[in-house]
Amino acid sequence: MLVSISILGILYVVAMVFLALFKGCRKFALWTGLVAVAVTLTAMTITGSQINADARAAGYDSADDQRDAQRAGITDPAMWRAQREAYLKTWAAEKKQKEAAAKDTKDQESAQADAICSKDFNCWSNKFNRAATKVCAPQVERAAKNNFEWTDSFTSPKFPRATINDNGASITYVGDAIKMQNGFGAWIIMTYECDFDTKASRAIAVRVNPGQFTN
Structure with missing residues (x-):
């Protein structure tokens, strides 16, 4: 009922x-x-x-x-x-074995996908763009001595350009979507570069200089 x-x-x-x-x-x-x-x-x-x-x-x-x-x-x-403990141990071992096998399969598939992706410039650079933006943008901001203002948008990301280094071990992401205010209050467009470690997911080095892309 x-x-x-x-x-x-x-x-x-x-x-x-x-x-x-x-x-x-x-x-x-x-x-x-x-x-x-x-x-x-x-x-x-x-x-x-x-x-x-x-x-x-x-x-x-x-x-x-x-x-x-x-x-x-x-x-x-x-x-x-009388037999419960033995069954539970067996089932736990079987579950652990299945999970390990599933993880190995997933890791192999991921490695194969990465191997294919790393040979394609757009695939490899796009794969890490979001992670690079997350760790690089704050370091670009720290270069500002005064106020700063991002000018990126949905159609114009912070890091629109990239160069792949060391067979994909690192990627240099580049952009000019930020303005920084100098000591006189004038706003200057800046270009910036961030060397991103694709294995450790960290910024290796960041460089910021006055100027913007010409094309």
Whole structure:
């Protein structure tokens, strides 16, 4: 009975979320939805407690413990208690092995993708542009002796140009999307370069000078 109430409650809440999209029904959907959430959570809590109580009455520690026994194909609680530790250790080892295998596969795929990407200028320079911007921009700002103002935009990023060095081990990102104020209050457009280490994800060196790109 409680399981049915929980299912109906979930369906009702989903229906109220949909109904709330209509302005005239929002108040009704809100209040009845909140009541449904409260009733559903209560029913689910009671259901969970009842399931655990039934499992303990059957001789298991909890509902999860009973499900583990069923997974092992053991229906006798006493026999399960005697063999539980061995099964849990085996399952944990299998899970760890599967996770390690999945990680190795993912690492191999990533390495293969990087090997292909590193041979393409646009792919390799774009791959690290965001990370380079995050670590390089603050260092460019530190070069300002007074006020500064970025002039980049969505279509004009801070580092629009790049040069790949040492077979991709580092990339020099370049831009001129910043103005710095000199001691007389005049604003000067600056060009800047940042040597970015692609393996360590850090800025190796930053250079800032007056001027801007000519094209």
